[in-house]
Amino acid sequence: MARWLKRGRDAKAVAEDDAKVRAIVEATLAEIEQRGDAAVHDLSVKFDSWDRTDYRLTDREIRDCIAELPQRAVEDIRFAQAQVRNFAEHQRAALKDVEVETLPGVVLGHRNIPVNSVGCYVPGGKYPMVASAHMSVVTAKVAGVPRIVTCAPPYRGRPAAAIVAAQHLAGADVIYSLGGIQAVGAMALGTETIEPVDMLVGPGNAFVAEAKRQLYGRVGIDLFAGPTETLVIADETVDGEICATDLLGQAEHGPTSPAVLLTNSERLARDTMEEVERLLGMLPTGDTARQAWRTYGEVIVCDSEEEMIAEADRLAFEHVQVMTRDPDVFLKGMTNYGALFLGPRTNVAYGDKVIGTNHTLPTRRAARYTGGLWVGKFLKTCTYQKVLTDEASAMVGEYCSRLCMLEGFAGHAEQANVRVRRYGGRNVPYATAAE
Numbered sequence: 380m381a382r383w384l385k386r387g388r389d390a391k392a393v394a395e396d397d398a399k400v401r402a403i404v405e406a407t408l409a410e411i412e413q414r415g416d417a418a419v420h421d422l423s424v425k426f427d428s429w430d431r432t433d434y435r436l437t438d439r440e441i442r443d444c445i446a447e448l449p450q451r452a453v454e455d456i457r458f459a460q461a462q463v464r465n466f467a468e469h470q471r472a473a474l475k476d477v478e479v480e481t482l483p484g485v486v487l488g489h490r491n492i493p494v495n496s497v498g499c500y501v502p503g504g505k506y507p508m509v510a511s512a513h514m515s516v517v518t519a520k521v522a523g524v525p526r527i528v529t530c531a532p533p534y535r536g537r538p539a540a541a542i543v544a545a546q547h548l549a550g551a552d553v554i555y556s557l558g559g560i561q562a563v564g565a566m567a568l569g570t571e572t573i574e575p576v577d578m579l580v581g582p583g584n585a586f587v588a589e590a591k592r593q594l595y596g597r598v599g600i601d602l603f604a605g606p607t608e609t610l611v612i613a614d615e616t617v618d619g620e621i622c623a624t625d626l627l628g629q630a631e632h633g634p635t636s637p638a639v640l641l642t643n644s645e646r647l648a649r650d651t652m653e654e655v656e657r658l659l660g661m662l663p664t665g666d667t668a669r670q671a672w673r674t675y676g677e678v679i680v681c682d683s684e685e686e687m688i689a690e691a692d693r694l695a696f697e698h699v700q701v702m703t704r705d706p707d708v709f710l711k712g713m714t715n716y717g718a719l720f721l722g723p724r725t726n727v728a729y730g731d732k733v734i735g736t737n738h739t740l741p742t743r744r745a746a747r748y749t750g751g752l753w754v755g756k757f758l759k760t761c762t763y764q765k766v767l768t769d770e771a772s773a774m775v776g777e778y779c780s781r782l783c784m785l786e787g788f789a790g791h792a793e794q795a796n797v798r799v800r801r802y803g804g805r806n807v808p809y810a811t812a813a814e
Contacts, residue, residue, distance in 0.1 A: 381690050384648050384678040387637060397589075404589040407560045408568070415570035422561035427504065429533045429556070433572065436538060436554045444543035456509065456545050462735035463513045467521040470754045484771030491758040493523035494599065496574075498566030500581035501531035501546065504558050505633070507539040508582075510732045514739050514752060515580045515601075516549035522757035527551050528566055528576055532558020559583075560590045567594040580752055582607075582739055585635070601752045605742045606635040609727055610696040612687055612709060613642050617702040617723055619650030623658050625700050625726055626651070626676070627668045634670035639677040639694065641687055648678050688712040695746040698727040715746045773803025780813035 410418045423429045436444075445453065478488035499515035502508040512529065519527050529551040531542045538556040546554050555573070557565065563583070569575030578599040579591050584606075591600045609629035613622050626638040642648050655672060659665045681687045688709060691699060695715035703709065706721035713719070717740030720727055731738045739752035766772045776795040783792035789810040796807045807813045 381679050381681050381686060384645070384680060385652065385676060387639075387675040387677045396585075400585050400589050401593075404560055404586055404593055408564050408590060408593060411561060411564040411570070412568050416572055419557065419561045419565050419570055419573075422559070423557060426561070427533050427558050428536065429558075431556070434555045434557045435572075436543065436556055440538065441543055441547050441554060444538060444540040445547065447540040448544055452541060453544060453548075456513075456541070456548055459510065459733045460513045460517050460545070460549055462733060463517045463737070464521060466735035467518045467737075467754045471521050474755055474758065482771060482775070484766060484768035485775065486765040486767060487762070488764075489760050489762045491755075491760055493525070494578045494757050494759065495524070496526040496528065496576040497524050497578045497580060497757065498563070498576035498598075499527060499529045499546075499551070500563055500566075500579065500583050500587060501529060501542055502558075502581075502583050502587070503534050503539045503542050504532040504584075507531075507534050507542050509541045509545045510738060511581055512542060512545035512549050512551075514737045516546060516551050518737060518752065518754050519580070519757050520550040522754045524757050526553075526576070528553045528555070528574075530555045530557045530562035530566060532556070532562070560586050563587055563590045563594065567598045578757070580739065580756070584633070601739060601756050602741050602749050603743065603745050604739070606637070607632045608637045608639075608697040608742050610639045610641060610691060610694060610699045611702070612691060612699060613640065613644075613647060613651075613702040614704060615644045615647055616704050617647070619647060619652075619654040620658075621702065621723060622647065622651040623654035626655060627658055627662060627665075627672070628726070628728055629698060630668040630671035630676070631662070631664035632667075632671070634667055635675060636671045637675040637677070637696075638672060639679065639696070641679045641681065641690055641694075643681050643683060643687060645680050648680050652678060684708055685712075691716070695741075695744040697740045697742045697746065698730070700727055715744075717741050717746050717751050769802035772798050773805070776803065777805075777813040780807065784812040 474491050476490050480486050497519045501511040516527055529546045533556050563579055565573045566576050567579055580601040582604055588604050592603055607629055611622050611625050622640055630636050630638040640651050659669045662668055681690055691713055692715040697717040699716045700720045701709045702723045710719060710721060718730055718736060720730060730736050737752045741749050776799040779795035780792045796813060799805045799807050799813050
């Protein structure tokens with residue numbers, strides 16, 4: 380039976396915060412829709428102290444940002460993007476167009492067609508999230524998206540040079556220095572100067588995530604996402620220091636980021652809790668991580684690996700770090716997770732920054748029904764059909780006619796009947812089932 384040595388914030392309080400965010404986002408999106416560029420400008424000044432007449436970066440500004448970086452930083456960005464591109468290309472190669480003759484003279488198929496335009500949001504107000512540019516832009520490029528627009532907030536009063544470099548090197552067609560609700564709202568709704576896109580992707584804070592949720596339907600989105608989550612599953616093959624390090628490595632994202640230890644060892648659980656407190660005194664981002672740990676951190680002790688798997692699937696967390704005697708037990712047994720990091724030699728930071736898998740992943744238990752961002756998210760799998768012979772059309776038409784009349788759809792039945800008459804030479808009375 381699972382027992383908690385530490386619990387996080389209760390669901391009711393979280394729901395109350397969510398309601399406040401929803402109301403703010405709804406009002407802000409309405410303002411953008413009504414006032415366009417003027418609203419975007421006012422919001423940018425209000426929330427980012429960022430005042431420009433045009434938020435699109437010029438070619439000169441992009442070149443200056445790249446030139447500002449040390450050569451090693453540019454090389455590191457290129458290396459990370461090469462890993463993301465390589466894995467995305469393998470994923471794309473696995474997605475095949477299909478055409479098959481399912482009956483004599485009946486040909487069915489599908490094509491994987493890229494979305495025409497995508498808006499990629501790259502967080503960067505608190506930390507310049509360079510890696511988010513790789514994950515969205517590079518993957519969209521591999522999918523074949525013709526027009527890729529990016530937005531990232533200013534960092535310390537100017538475009539974040541590393542983010543701009545990553546956006547450009549990844550292949551973005553248009554780069555805006557805009558953040559928050561005003562960025563995703565402008566990309567989705569369009570303004571006088573910003574052409575709308577067909578799809579929004581990329582992580583963000585609670586307001587960005589809620590804006591994407593409210594805009595879903597007008598545009599496509601990658602997934603519903605909230606604050607980053609990490610679950611460390613461990614047994615006594617590892618120690619408290621490495622568990623605490625992996626928990627705090629994600630808790631530093633923000634004060635609402637859940638970090639949970641799931642173990643079958645109470646000794647490891649208590650050791651980890653002690654190590655968390657020790658490391659918080661040393662971590663430069665300790666103030667943020669401490670707030671996340673105290674408010675949303677949890678420690679759960681189970682009796683067996685089977686119980687750990689069940690509890691992990693119930694949580695359905697974004698990042699799941701497995702450090703046990705046989706991590707493949709969890710790879711085979713778990714079904715609800717954003718991404719797995721198997722064994723102590725890997726970790727969430729590898730996936731977040733460089734190893735090649737995508738770091739835009741489902742949160743808030745969305746892993747029960749979706750995976751993360753990948754090349755397939757940018758593709759529409761669209762079907763088609765061809766009927767090549769008179770005999771095939773008449774034969775399928777007879778079945779279709781009867782099934783349509785079974786449902787009471789006489790007009791549908793006539794679409795079949797007219798072909799039974801023309802291609803099958805059958806005299807089917809109007810609006811009746813073909814016998």
